[in-house]
Amino acid sequence: MAVLLERSEHLRVLHAAADSVRTGPGGALVLLGGEAGGGKTALLRRFRAECDSRLLWGACDPLFTPRPLGPFQEIVTESRPHEVAAALTADARARPGLILVLEDLHWADEATLDVLSLLGRRIEGIPALVVATYRSDELERGHPLRRILGELHSGSVRRLTVEPLSRDAVCVLAEPHGRDGAELHRVTRGNPFFVTEVLAGAGDEVPLTVRDAVLSRIARLGPEAMAVLEAVSVAPPYAVPPSAGGLDEALHAGMLESVPGGVAFRHELARITVEESLTPHRRLHLHRWVLRTLLEQPGDADPSRVAHHADAAGAAATVRIWAPIAAEQAAARGAHREAAAQYARALRNAGPLPAAERATLLERRSYECYLTEQTTESVAALREAIRLRREIGDRPGEGAALTALARRLWCGGLSDEATRAGRAGLRLLEGLPPGPELAEAYSSESSTWLNLESYPGTMEYGERALRLAEEHGVPDVVVHSLNNIGTMQLLAGEPEGIGKLERSLALADRAGLEEHIGRAYIHVGWAMTRTRAYHLLSWLERGMDACEDLGLEAWSSYLVAYRARHRLDTGRWDDAARDARSLLRSTGPAPLLRILALTVAGLVAARRGAEDPWPDLDEARELAKGQSELQYCAPVAAARAEAAWLAGRPVEEELGETFELAVHWQAAGVTGELAWLRVLTGTETAVPALEPYRTQLGGDVEAAAQQWRARGCPYDAALALAGAPHEAGLRAALAEFQRLGAGPAAAIVTRRLRSLGLRDIPRGPQRRTRNNPAELTRREIEVLALIRQGMSNVEIAERLFLSTKTVHHHVSAILRKLGVARRGQAAAEAVRLGVL
Template sequence: MLDLMTTVGGHSEILVGREADLASLRETLRRVRAAEPAVLLLGGEAGVGKTRLVEEFTRGLAGEPVRVLTGQCLELGEEGLPFAPFAAALRELVRGEGRTVFEGRESDFARLLPELGPASEFGEAHRGLLFELVGALFARLSAERPLLLVLEDLHWADRSTRDLIGFLARSARAPRMLLLATYRTDELHRGHPLRPFLAELERVRGVQRLEIDRLDREGTAELLGHLLGGEPAPRTVDAISRRAQGIPFFIEQLAATADPACSDIPETLRDLLLSRVDLLPEPAQRMLRTAAVGGAELGHELIARVAGVDEVTLESALRVVVAAQLVTFDPDGGYEFRHALVREAVHDDLLPGEHTRLHARYAEAIEADPQLVPPGRAPAEIAHHWHAARNHPRALVTAKHAADEACRRFAYAEQASLLARVLELWEQVPEAAELLGACHLDLLEEAALVAIESGELHRALSLTRAALGDLDADAEPLRAARLLVRRAKLLRNAGKSDGFAESKEAYRLLAAAPPAADRAELLGDVAYMFASMDGDEVDRISEHVRASAGQLGDAAPQVWAEITKGQVCAGRLPAADGLPVLTTAVEQARSRGDDPALTRGLINVSDVLFELGRYEESAAAAAEGVPYASRYGLARTTGVYLLSNQAEALLALGRWDEADARLAEAARQDPPGLMALPWLRLRARLRLARGHPGAEPLLTRAVGLSGKPYVPGEKKLWMHELRIRAALAADDMAGALAAADAALHDAALLERPRYAWQVLAVAAHTVARSRDPARRPATSAPGSVSAGEVEQVAGRVRWAADRLPRRYPAELAGAAQVKAELASGTEPPVIAERPGGVEPAGSAELWCAAVAAWRVDGQPFELASALLRCAEANAADRAAAAASLAEVTTIATGLGAVPLLDEVRTLARRLGVRPAGAGQPADDVLTAREREVLRLVAEGQSNGQIAQRLFISPKTASVHVSRIIAKLEVTNRVEAAAVAHRLGLLTT
């Protein structure tokens, strides 16, 4: 137990029952000192002692070389105060070490600390650059000495604060930094935004979650002993334990009541919290009510202005509430409620008129002198107080002002919330347009754009619909087209429709509009939307884009037009033809510093390079675009596509761990709607290939998305392939065959050869496995498939393969693999004798060709899979089969492809070999006697007949048969005989 420090006025400084929690904090800091960054999420109910624990932890660091910074989230309603805890922490840093800590970049950090001076212009850069600056600062500080960053009351955090915490935890991992965040667990209702944030953050390496428990009866008794200055009576302990239920703050409040025995316990929690207040003189109670309206923290001058009393009266009242341990003060002249629950109870107890009057006085005081609150907080606080005061005109204007300030800080979620308030107030303020200097349509369009940037797609859809309903499209064609294009993209991303009707109407309006930079860009968007819907129209629109850009004589629209042409070509022309256009446009964008165009172009460049089989270049192009997407606020959309493209190329290169890291990064962005499918598809496929149990929830989520009313053709092919692979992994041949049949009937199959060959390859593999007698269930068994059904699917695979092009390495290899798969199992292996060995014929030759094609393409997993099938088809040449299996083993081990390794072991046992080079020399798995027995089993002999033929006992024959079944990993004699025939084990 920790030593007692002080007991003053009913407030114990002792920490009771928290030894293990304190030890956990110290152990985490010890790891941080060893350059292992960490995030500790400290949760617990209100009043359970989170802050007390953190205070004790930081107090124990006094004199140690650890830099401690603290910031607190503020309760200002849904609109929040962007980055409030980080601003407070940086302000503390400046007070302690001076402005030089920013190394001349004060203007960059002025977005968080306005007192540093005018903020630098980031151009069109979004908050990604701000995040990078904060991350770099913390990394530099932690390099000097360990950094402890404490963020209190995360349950009140705004979206921007949560995003910055996520960035620091995932991307900007300062080597010796411990980020310690506290939050109330009892505040996290089902829809609270912190719940999914904490769940996702907890999956990040180095993030630990620690919840503070309530005190038990013994802990309650110990704390009461310190508070009362002596051993409490058992009845007192029982009563308080029953009422306080182990919450230290409640125990303290009960112990501080007028009754020394603590028997006079209020019936409700609110009564408990207010009972201490009721004991105060009326001037002190009035001062406490005034302070409660101002928030958890506020300055002396602000209270004085709002209270409207003379200095002597003010100080007298404040002295009383401080002495009552309800409010604390700091040397800088600020006041803070010792516990937020007290402030909440006092605020909720205000009379309606008192509530309105006090909030209005706070708003007026801060408007008159914004310096009364910390720099940067005035707009949000003023908006909050006018809204609470129900002054609709002032609430409207100040909410719009606060929204603009949130935009300046790149706090899009808070901006969206504030704009929603403005829209709600619009109808209640007749002069709204005059007050804001903008029409309702301007506001709707701005709110829709912000909703998109904050990832609220459904709200953005509602706002664009409302805006289009208010708009005269023919009078404002550019605005109407902009809203229509935006809505078309939203509908596609949400999976609600293809957006064709909106795109077509936008094109009609743009065709008649005068030349403008916006017009050229919007035409490009329309062309891109048309590319997958109307091939006859898209070329004409694409040329229209280029002509429109040329009319302006401005290079920027022309670069954008070239990017658009390249995107359209990437979807409709061979990759080799579209790449030169794209690379030229990307180089132009790079040379001009046009980062948005560069980012958009790099997505398509990486995509085309992948199709051409240039996987290293594809990965590099996607990686180049990722930082730009983050910097320009597009991490959840464009950034996810870039990360997925990079991961896909890394998968093709066999760098699976790197790919998984990129996919994890994409997952953390939580992309909305169908934008999640790229990373879901690739990570599910990776986990299936590795035999990872986490594949199923990804598949379930992906399949759910694919069931939306509209899904683009290529994404449908992704899902067909995943369904087939998942069924095969579960050894569900009927399910795999049904999924393959559905894929082969999808019209999208012939539209995108790159993905179609992947579908055909796995469908053909399903056919080959279904033909295998050892795998096919009996015809009468549940889920069985007939030979006729199998051959129908095989015929459809051939039909589609005959119509797909074979231009690039992966397409050529896919075609070779499909041909070999379809030849497998159609007839017994043909063995032709030749000097020095045997020569495989039939499917073996085709599998050798498939192996050669995959070697040219270079994808190791596909090569290993083909090698495995080649070894199976080439069973009669056991030395060659063993060499192939050894290579498969090497590749699969490096990739972590556990199912593939299992198949290698199974086939090696069935072939009677150990893969040469896999750790042991080639050797028979079946003994000579077991081969003799297997030959007789294949002839249909019973155990008794085998015993007579080999002059052994029936029991010995039975033992041999059991061992053969085990070694071949089959379930009965019939399957063993089928394996023997198929692999040619009976010919040697």
């Protein structure tokens, strides 16, 4: 057995996890990271050789557009992520002790990552060990795997990293070959694959690159073996016929190994080296050869592979046929990002396609991009489709595309453009005989009024859409309009709205309308958090599972945002901040989604008084600027007004136009909250409001506080009592604020009690401690620790997932509090004071 140095602790962890799975009720997930060539596969092969458990092994392919559920194609027959996860779970429970290895998840498709997420979140109840490997050096900030890694935090999840070999270990390996181990370590930096390839090469000199080492080794093979390597390099893994000359030589040389269904390179870096060494003509010839082989058995051909090789072979006609098939297959398996990429491939190779067919491809790509938060791409594709529909005089198609564009634009934060697009489509379709397209346009117009939170407009167009959709048998419009009506009723405080949403969800589920399934859950989340109707919390929990199962990334993110708000309202501030920060770490979320996260993060900071909330709240204000919809404006106005009240700043200027907008639309779910913030600063206004705000604004703050407690909202209960005119209510508010750690609000109530002539007021926990005499916030201490490590503001921003401007703000505050002028002095002073 090959020597495996400096991996004993990794093997111990893997064996311990396998033993716990065999003997315990739950399972374990091991996330194994490391650089390319770091020895992850070698470690797992040794683990497989040493353990006697049943082991399943799957790997992702390095295709331009990954195969949906690629690692599972040889393991299970199910076609959707939740079905795959359910099948593996059932298998593990039937025969406990299963070990599942998933390799190279940096190449994983969206559906495969959904399976990993499902297994990871439920691993404590699954008697299986899942080992997932990935290249940590290939996970750029926006990589989809990063989100999964950030979500998995349970005690059953272990993280391992294979580090480069030490100088001593390289010297041990080099000694039998008579090589200079120190020099070898310097050149390879301890990368196990590089070390192995150099030692396997001929000659005494150490090559400057691993490419040289691999090519030097290949040069010793015969032309037939080289031909096999070249063929396998463009089609990993590829089934080479047993009679192929040179196959045995390539296997014996250690370049290839047998895998289920064929052969593959022992290491991906070697495959890349061989593929990159091919001349363009030779590469084209090989892709064409692979493509012919795949098409000889079209019934067994994988559409993703055919499209990949056809694209590389320049076979545009074949791409036009197979890429849409691959896209449909990917979408059916929940791999919507891969589906969008396949439609893009089809469009690149479309050539002089008839306008109607091209428009259809563009519309399908737009939809798949829409499902995966690629809003810019979605809008661009749909605009081009609209142009083509208009050119050929397809007025129903143009109207339908304009209606769809309205939704895409709204998701991108372009509300006014969305309204114009939707109404242009509606005008066009109202001039045609009534049909399914008009029903959809009516439902879109209802949605526009819903986003404005106008009850009359939402209900009028929603009911028109519902009647027309039922008449013409258009289930997706029935589902959409029921959702609009039910959501508006919930926002207006009418509990019967949940019945409409239940019917909408049931119909969507029955018809497989994934987008509308997600929409039902996020709209309940919106209405639930707006009206604090937390008896509906089970919808949020069910929705997160459903959207994960269906691969609906954007919808899942909105549900996390609403969960963050629920956690904020119910006093779980650490959890709320964690949810908000996880959303803010994501790249390019929709503006509304970012606003929801920023306002939660800002309120946690403002209520605790431990951090400066204004960087988050200023960014939220910028994102909401120019928006006329309360979904955007109301969270920002409420959060900024509360933070201003807590800081002793004017509240009215933060409410401004948003309060007027809420009153104009009679949005009782918004007006009550904003009006109470005015009351706390001495300005009273009679407005329509939902409970408990209605009772609160009527002066019975004790009854309102009871209602808030019944909803599980302790801070809101204390905020109601903060407006009490007498000692008992104020003392109750103070006690609750102190229990929650809401220092600024507690200080305000304390001042009110003192203004009544009271002196025996509990002080509560103090912020200033001997361990932090400079009164640095927790975030400032984090920044200071990184300053001490010599990091720049840009590096600190990257590490803490903050903007550079925010880091600059923190650094300035640190220097001021410590009374120093330079960063180096700040670190030294912090050490002297015992802060670090």
